[in-house]
Structures are given as structure tokens and as C-alpha cells.
Amino acid sequence: MRRLHPLLLALAGVAPLIAHAHDEARHAPSPTLSTHAYAFGVQGDPKASAHTVTVVMDDRMRFTPASIPVRQGETISFVVRNEGKLLHELVIGTPADLARHAETMRKHPGMAHDEPFMVHVKPGAAERLTWRFTKSGRFEFACLVPGHYEAGMKGMIAVAARTDDATPPSAGSSTSPAAAARSHAAH
Numbered sequence: 609m610r611r612l613h614p615l616l617l618a619l620a621g622v623a624p625l626i627a628h629a630h631d632e633a634r635h636a637p638s639p640t641l642s643t644h645a646y647a648f649g650v651q652g653d654p655k656a657s658a659h660t661v662t663v664v665m666d667d668r669m670r671f672t673p674a675s676i677p678v679r680q681g682e683t684i685s686f687v688v689r690n691e692g693k694l695l696h697e698l699v700i701g702t703p704a705d706l707a708r709h710a711e712t713m714r715k716h717p718g719m720a721h722d723e724p725f726m727v728h729v730k731p732g733a734a735e736r737l738t739w740r741f742t743k744s745g746r747f748e749f750a751c752l753v754p755g756h757y758e759a760g761m762k763g764m765i766a767v768a769a770r771t772d773d774a775t776p777p778s779a780g781s782s783t784s785p786a787a788a789a790r791s792h793a794a795h
């Protein structure tokens with residue numbers, strides 16, 4: 609999945625919508641909502657209750673705030689405001705995804721790209737992006753307009769693991785795969 613061309617990624621996202629269009633279009637509350645699970649979460653339903661975070665972009669190639677703390681399972685409604693005179697965008701991803709995507713944008717500066725995890729914001733405008741962070745970890749957001757990412761236009765999203773579970777995740781997740789492997793080896 610990671611090495612696929614962006615066009616293939618786009619097609620992969622569209623195919624399920626086409627396949628289900630006939631039987632689900634009438635029932636789905638938000639038929640345009642992507643259900644694809646990314647390493648950094650899923651598209652959030654703009655109609656669901658969400659925690660609103662305003663992110664300001666400017667021509668100094670900075671996001672304010674540059675660091676956003678999130679709790680696992682939380683839906684964030686990003687209100688992304690461009691206070692600069694240049695086009696900017698906010699793209700969410702893993703650090704590796706964004707570095708690779710920035711490289712692609714550098715090679716193909718005119719390439720149109722649009723995915724559920726990004727918004728393009730014209731100067732003076734604001735756009736909304738709703739995202740549900742289903743997985744814990746350290747993710748990033750960046751502006752991939754050629755040259756902007758390279759100038760440091762990125763920020764961090766730290767998703768804290770849900771801690772209200774009955775079993776402590778640190779103990780459970782680190783020992784069970786090894787235990788499972790030993791169990792398989794014994795058979």
C-alpha cells in the first residue's frame with residue numbers, strides 16, 4: 609500500500625463508493641464519507657460532535673499551533689485558516705507518508721491531489737477538515753505545496769492511547785505477541 613502511486617490510492621478510495629452506490633446510497637447518512645482506515649485514522653463525520661481546533665497558516669510557512677494533542681478515538685474538526693497571500697494546504701499523515709508525498713509533489717508540481725485527509729485553502733479563506741483519530745501514535749500535518757514542506761511547514765499531532773481500558777495496553781500488547789509465537793512454536 610505504501611508504495612502505490614497516488615493515482616492508485618485515489619482509485620482505491622473511489623472504488624468502494626462505486627461498488628456500493630446502488631444499494632447503499634439511499635441509506636447511508638453521509639454517502640461521500642470515506643470509510644477507508646488509514647494508519648492515522650479515518651475521515652470523521654462532519655455531523656458528528658467533534659472537538660474544534662483552529663489552525664492558522666501563513667506565508668512564513670508555519671502552522672499555529674504547530675503541535676496538537678489528541679486522545680485516541682477523538683474526532684477533531686479542524687478549521688484551517690489561511691492568513692497568507694499564497695495557497696496553502698493541510699495534509700494529515702504519518703511522517704513517512706508526508707515525506708514521500710512531498711517528494712511526489714516536488715516532481716509533479718502541477719499534480720492535482722485531493723483526499724479525505726487534506727484541505728487546500730485559498731488566501732484569506734478557511735476550510736474545515738474532520739478526522740477521527742482511531743489509532744494512537746505520533747502523526748504529522750504538513751503543507752505539500754512545493755517548497756513549503758521543505759521550508760518547515762509542518763506540525764505534529766500526538767494521539768495519546770486510550771487508557772480507560774480494563775487491561776493496561778503496555779503490558780498486554782508487548783507480551784501477548786511473544787506468548788502467541790511461543791504457543792504456535794510449541795504445536
Ligand SMILES: [Cu+2]
Nearest residue numbers: 696751753756
Ligand atoms: Cu503552504
